[in-house]
Amino acid sequence: MSAPARIAVLASGRGSNLQCLLDGIATGQLDARIAGVFSDKPAAAALDKVAPELRWARPPRDFANREAFDTALGDAVAACAPDWIVCAGYMRILGAGFVQRFAGRLVNIHPSLLPLHKGLHTHARALEAGDAEHGASVHFVVPELDAGTVIAQARVPVLAGDSSDTLAARVLAVEHPLLLATVRLLIEGRVAERDGTVLLDGQSLFNPLRLDSAGTLHR
Numbered sequence: 001m002s003a004p005a006r007i008a009v010l011a012s013g014r015g016s017n018l019q020c021l022l023d024g025i026a027t028g029q030l031d032a033r034i035a036g037v038f039s040d041k042p043a044a045a046a047l048d049k050v051a052p053e054l055r056w057a058r059p060p061r062d063f064a065n066r067e068a069f070d071t072a073l074g075d076a077v078a079a080c081a082p083d084w085i086v087c088a089g090y091m092r093i094l095g096a097g098f099v100q101r102f103a104g105r106l107v108n109i110h111p112s113l114l115p116l117h118k119g120l121h122t123h124a125r126a127l128e129a130g131d132a133e134h135g136a137s138v139h140f141v142v143p144e145l146d147a148g149t150v151i152a153q154a155r156v157p158v159l160a161g162d163s164s165d166t167l168a169a170r171v172l173a174v175e176h177p178l179l180l181a182t183v184r185l186l187i188e189g190r191v192a193e194r195d196g197t198v199l200l201d202g203q204s205l206f207n208p209l210r211l212d213s214a215g216t217l218h219r
C-alpha cells in the first residue's frame with residue numbers, strides 16, 4: 001500500500017473546508033494526511049484545527065513585498081513535502097512565482113460557477129445578475145485570478161427571497177462534499193491537467209465534473 005497523500009492547505013479564515021478534509025481523513029474517506037496549514041492571517045480559526053507544529057502563519061506586512069511573502073510561504077509549503085496544495089478559503093492572491101513552483105498540484109475552491117463571478121462577493125453578484133443557479137468550483141490555480149481549468153462543480157438553485165447570506169450557506173453546504181470528492185480523485189491520481197484540459201482517467205473532460213446529491217462526481 002502506498003503512503004497517505006500529503007496535503008498542504010492554505011486558508012485565511014474559518015476553515016470549514018479544511019475541517020471537511022480532516023473529517024474525510026478521520027472517517028477513512030480520504031487516504032491522506034494534512035501536512036501543514038498555511039495562512040496570511042495569524043488569527044485565522046482554520047489554524048486551530050491542526051496541531052501547532054503543522055501551522056505556518058505570517059502577516060504579509062512582515063515582508064518587503066509580495067514576492068518576499070510568496071517565497072517564504074512557498075519555502076514553508078515545500079518543506080512539508082506536499083503531494084497536493086489546496087487553497088480552501090485562502091483570500092490572498094498568489095503570485096506567478098508561487099503558482100509556477102507548484103503548478104499541476106495547486107487547486108482552489110471558489111464559491112461560484114466559474115467562469116462566472118471570479119473574485120470577491122460572488123453570492124451578492126449572483127443575486128444581482130439574476131442567476132437561476134449558483135454554486136462552487138474546484139479548479140487548478142493559474143496566475144490569473146480564478147481562471148484555471150475547472151475540475152468539478154456543485155450547483156444550487158437561487159431561491160426567491162435569497163439574501164447573499166442564505167445563498168452563501170446553501171453554497172457552503174455543497175462546497176464540502178465537492179472538495180472532498182475532488183481531492184479524493186486528485187490523490188487517487190485520476191485527475192491531471194494538460195494544456196488547459198482536465199483529464200479524468202486519461203480522457204479529456206469537456207465540461208467540469210458535476211456533484212450529485214449523494215456527493216458523487218459525474219461526467
Ligand code: GAR
Nearest residue numbers: 013014015016017088089109110111
Ligand atoms: C469558502 O466559501 C470558499 O469557497 C471561499 O471562502 C470560503 C472559506 O470558507 N473562497 C474564496 O472566496 C476564494 N476566493 P471556510 O474558511 O469555512 O473554508
